[in-house]
Amino acid sequence: MTDAARPDPNSTLSYEQSGVVYDLIDPLKVAAQRAAAATAGHLAAHGFAEVAASRGESAYVVDVGPFHLASIVECLGSKALVADEMQRLTGRSHYDAIAQDTIAMAINDLITVGATPLVVQAYWAAGGSDWFGDSARAQALVAGWKRACDHCGVAWGGGETPALAGIVADGRIDLAASCTGIVSPKSRLSLGDRLAPGDAIVLLASSGIHANGLSLARKLVERLPAGYLTEVAPGLTYGDALLAPTVLYSPVTEALFRAGIVPRYCANITGHGWRKLLRHPAALTYRIDALPAVPPVLAFIQQHARQDDREAYGTLNMGAGFALFVAAEDAARTVEVARAQGVEALVAGRVEAGPKRLLIEPLGIEFGSDELQLR
Amino acid sequence: MTDAARPDPNSTLSYEQSGVVYDLIDPLKVAAQRAAAATAGHLAAHGFAEVAASRGESAYVVDVGPFHLASIVECLGSKALVADEMQRLTGRSHYDAIAQDTIAMAINDLITVGATPLVVQAYWAAGGSDWFGDSARAQALVAGWKRACDHCGVAWGGGETPALAGIVADGRIDLAASCTGIVSPKSRLSLGDRLAPGDAIVLLASSGIHANGLSLARKLVERLPAGYLTEVAPGLTYGDALLAPTVLYSPVTEALFRAGIVPRYCANITGHGWRKLLRHPAALTYRIDALPAVPPVLAFIQQHARQDDREAYGTLNMGAGFALFVAAEDAARTVEVARAQGVEALVAGRVEAGPKRLLIEPLGIEFGSDELQLR
DSSP states (O other), X not given: OOTTTSXXXXXXXXXXXXXXXXXXXXXXXXXXXXXXXXXXXXXXXXXXXXXXXXXXXXXXXXXXXXXXXXXXXXXXXXXXXXXXXXXXXXXXXXXXXXHHHHHHHHHHHHGGGTOXXXXXXXXXXXXXXXXXXXXXXXXXXXXXXXXXXXHHTOEEEEEEOOBOBTXXXXXXXXXXXXXXXXXXXXXXXXBSTTOOTTOEEEEEEOSSSTTSSHHHHHHHGGGSTTGGGSXXXXXXXXXXXXXXXXXXXXXXXXXXXXXXXXXXXXXXOBTBGGGGGGOSSSOOEEEEOOOOOOOHHHHHHHHHTTOOHXXXXXXXXXXXXXXXXXXXXXXXXXXXXXXXXXXXXXXXXXXXXXXXXXXXXXXXXXXXXXXXXXX | OOTTTSOOTTSOOOTGGGTOOHHHHHHHHHHHHHHHHTTGGGGGGGTOEEOGGGTTSSSEEEXXXXXXXXXXXXXXXXXXXXXXXXXXXXXXXOHHHHHHHHHHHHHHHHGGGTOEEEEEEEEEEESSGGGGGXXXXXXXXXXXXXXXXXXXXXXXXXXXXXXXXXTBXXXXXXXXXXXXXXXSSGGGOOBSTTOOTTXXXXXXXXXXXXXXXXXXXXXXXXXXXTGGGSEEETTEEHHHHHTSOOOOOHHHHHHHHHTTOOOSEEEEOBTBGGGGGGOSSSOOEEEEOOOOOOOHHHHHHHHHTTOOHHHHHTTSOTTEEEEEEEOGGGHHHHHHHHHHTTOOEEEEEEEESSSSEEEEGGGTEEEEGGGOOOO
């Protein structure tokens, strides 16, 4: 890009400017969702049925008799590009963290429906056989993948490691994970049919940007004096801060079940930031009166991208990686259970009767029902 | 590539020359397999256990009590590059066929363990939002995906459609599918513990190259007078012939179960061609005395790549897309059941006591135990 074409560095950098054009993707998504929904009847031939409320949720659920089966495939996104650039700049491979991010994308979605993740499969598609020739990087990927599986108590079933020259860009890797789990007992299903006014909203802390908003974060590098090596806090570079691995939340949801707490609904806060709190289809108002601490890297992004709070909270997780909607009487104990698993948490607000909207009161922000179109 | 650098057109074109260097990938695969195997114990915390014999097989199997759970993620590979080139040359999108290929890669592997596929998830990672802007191509992908799900009686659960500029090459798409199924009753498990001398080898016909060997097939285009438009048979171009979609074999395995036939073992014939018949770890001899018809496109590739039969059968499917190892008394009926599902089949040989080797008698070829390293 020439200087003449460079955008005004004082302007707001929005997610759309970072290059992902949803208007082009969305018609395909709608067509695919319709076609997919039309295949559900096939399960009847096996004596099974889909749990229809899971259509459009974060994981697909099938009633297979003694329990529900949940499955998902999820992509890391562009975070690996940050790891590649930081390896070039510092020599250190962050692919152990990147592996955890990839697994987190799948597991943190799968658990929203109340599932216990059982098996993860690895999808590592490289731009050529050469990618695997950097053995330190490859071993970091393997070690990080295993450690994340150990942390979540899932079996790593296997996977696919194709070399896709001409499809995946030279020197790059396309990382994804599929995950299969069960909802057992079936009463653990948390698709939101019991979500009601009076329920509490508990937010689980994020570790940083996680794996959403990276297109924006990478675009922002152009504006920083030392690029990825610009310090976010003393001794912490922007690149290192971005690469803090995504928190794995399944130990929390498993511990909640052992403690006798079944969330009424869950939202994994990924793309669209806090607008994901509007995920449930019901007309309900979500009132937030307490905010989690904002990780330094997200405060830094908001500042340098010159985003106002509305843009920041509507795009990034701003310190909340996962939302649990629980009965009011379970709220305090939910926080305790999360902390006992090493995950900071707070009772951030409550569900109320009223039009579908999210009110972030400490910031004076309101998001309406038209600001999250997922179905 | 300049003419000076062009390889001798009379030389043999091997799979390694086509650009995939297994020596670079294999150390990672071994490390990943070891790390993955070490995670199996986590299932005990849920009261479950892996079916250890599925490690290294085509799908991973977990005993979850009333039945076994099987899961997999599989990549299409580079076949989409042929579709892209044919669209450029003819204007027609073959992404309906490409969708079937992608699903076949997952389902044809999943069924080898005796599983009934239940749910497919789509992984469509494009090089940018633009990819989805070609609506004819996008709709072909959706329609083909649904049709393949309908054909196999699986529910399309959902999936992921990321735009991955900088990771996936501009204008390309990385396609994969994950599939979850169950082995029910558990006696359907076909991991080969009952495979024994005397068993028959039934080969199911392929429709062409399927989705393995495409790197070689694309490399060969450089040698053809009219490239992808060179005729393989009157009125049939090389490009169109390559794009015949992979046969979906799950209707055959489901029909076999309904007919009371449980294969002792199955092998999906993909990479490494007929060497996949050596997949089972036991020391057994596989003697082939009858060959399936070779699809014209594969005969054409063998001829123009100047491969001898050993190279061709050790690389391509040569007309056999899937192998069923069944009790001798079930062999003839297995062929009938497959034909009733519209899939040509033949009793091609038998399992014998003896050292691990594959004898393709009509061609005088022998492959030894060291010629397929998968574990």
